[in-house]
Amino acid sequence: MKKAYFSRLVFRLYRLEEKKQKYKTHIPSCVFGGKKLFKSQFTKEEYQQNHEKWQEIFHQARTKxxxxxxxxxxxxxxxxxxxxxxxxxxxxxxxxxxxxxxxxxxxxxxxxxxxxxxxxxxxxxxxxxxxxxxxxxxxxxxxxxxxxxxxEVTPNPYVNFSTSEGVIGVDCNVDHFAWADLTNDGNYLESGKLKFSIEGKTSGQITKIIEAKAIDLVDIAVQKNKPIVLENLDTTLSKTGNRYANKKANRLKSLFAYKKMIIAVTSRAEKMGIDVIQVNPKYTSVAGKLKYMRKFGISIHQAAAFTIGRRGLGYKDKPPKILHQYIIRHNVHHWCHWHTLNKKLNVRTHLFYTLFNVNTPHQSINLYNQSLTENERKKLFKALA
Structure with missing residues (x-):
């Protein structure tokens, strides 16, 4: 019995020593006071020689x-x-x-x-x-x-819900807000973008930067006396990234602070008495790229903002006539059409300015465009055959 008891004590001592050594290399998932400061007790020489100094700073960080x-x-x-x-x-x-x-x-x-x-x-x-x-x-x-x-603040009772003068469509991106001004019947007036940079910034700094641009965005809606239309995005799964995808693309996905953008815009809009309408985001970028980007000579994000605004007004954006010949099933929902066209026209975005013209529906896609690479040309011939 004594031998077994002694063996258990030796084993427990071994496990505790192992645990102690693990704390020097492994940082817990949740650390009050910050992981960086917690790790500094093992990495910084001044704290290794004077651990009491680190304890004092760590205590201040935990109780600040x-x-x-x-x-x-x-x-x-x-x-x-x-x-x-x-x-x-x-x-x-x-x-x-x-x-x-x-x-x-x-x-x-x-x-x-x-x-x-x-x-x-x-x-x-x-x-x-x-x-x-x-x-x-x-x-x-x-x-x-x-x-x-x-x-708790009482909501503003004087909120502009009316779309009789049109809306402001907004497309949220990792480094800018793209906006488009629409009339009440869904016609294009003007568009623009509000740029910002959050690369290398802390969470608090990102919040302040986005809030500053949200103020500028809502000011545009206030000047034009129109409500704002936003996408109702869920970025939970997309933020995890793709293990085998481009590292830069994964980094941009993780930086996309969509929730912060929505909170900043909605809170500022509520304060200024502007209504915020949220719509389904499916194929807004695809529809903007294929239908409106060339037509109005605007960027893909501004075209997406225009499509979002039209969806907020209740309009359906169906594919233009020039692309009808490349749709196989015509009796399905128009979102399926956009899905099919997006897979077939898999080329670089800027080429859609010269690939076809939506204002001339009887023409066809220019498959011999000099800007197309050999690989892109082969893909288009195969997809549109």
Missing amino acids: QMMISGRKDAKSGNFVFQYNIENRALHFTSMRGKAFTIPFVLFPYGQEIVNNVILTQQTCKNKKVDGKPISWSIEDHRDYYIIKCLA
Whole structure:
């Protein structure tokens, strides 16, 4: 018995030593304070010689933010934090019962909203039914503190839902917003793009960059007094990438911050009283590329934005007459037509400016275009035979 017990202890010691060694090479999937900082205790010489210094910095990173959820039955929407509207002082009590006061807490953006939310909560008679919780967050950045007030804001009652003057179609891309201005009957007026760069940026920086461009985009809709039409995309599977695909393409897929774009545009549009319509994204880029890119002399993304806008207005974009001869089954949904044509016309995008002209439906595709490579020409002959 003693021998077996001793063997188990030796085995446990071996497993713990193995686990200890593993922590030096393997970083856990979830680390409070950040993986980079956690790994630095083994990689940086200053922390290897002075581990207490690393522990102090790591502790600061783990405890730099405090968020207290609100309660709708509290007088000020929160039992820990109370904000005085008159002198703009924030009072709160620590876990040890010590009271603190932060004077002159001003919000450069949304001070009136904070005042209205807190005043409404304080004057609310039946808080259990009509009360609203107000959460507070404090972030320690050593040289300064950032204080955030999180509250439910009443939606803007004056939202422009009308499409009587047309819409603004928007195509979201990894490095720009492409937009197109449409009339109420689906005709093209103008288009453009709002470029930005998120390569090598942190998550917070990407959010701010996208929010700045979302403001410019919504300002266009406000000036033209038209709602915005966006794609209802699901990028969950596409972000995983393809193991055997081009590395650059996989990198672009992972950078595509579509959810951040949608949140930025919708929140800004709601604030400015502009409605956002979301439509099915299927074959909008294909239809724009084959039907409208050459016709209006615009980029593929602007053509896709135009197609998105037309779909938001309820119009169906069927293939042009010049391409009907290459469709085998005509009694199916027009999305199947776009799928077939996209597979057959598998050439570089810019060639569609010269490959055929949608304004001359009785002509055929120019298979002897000098810009076509030999491989592309063979593929087209085989597909369109």
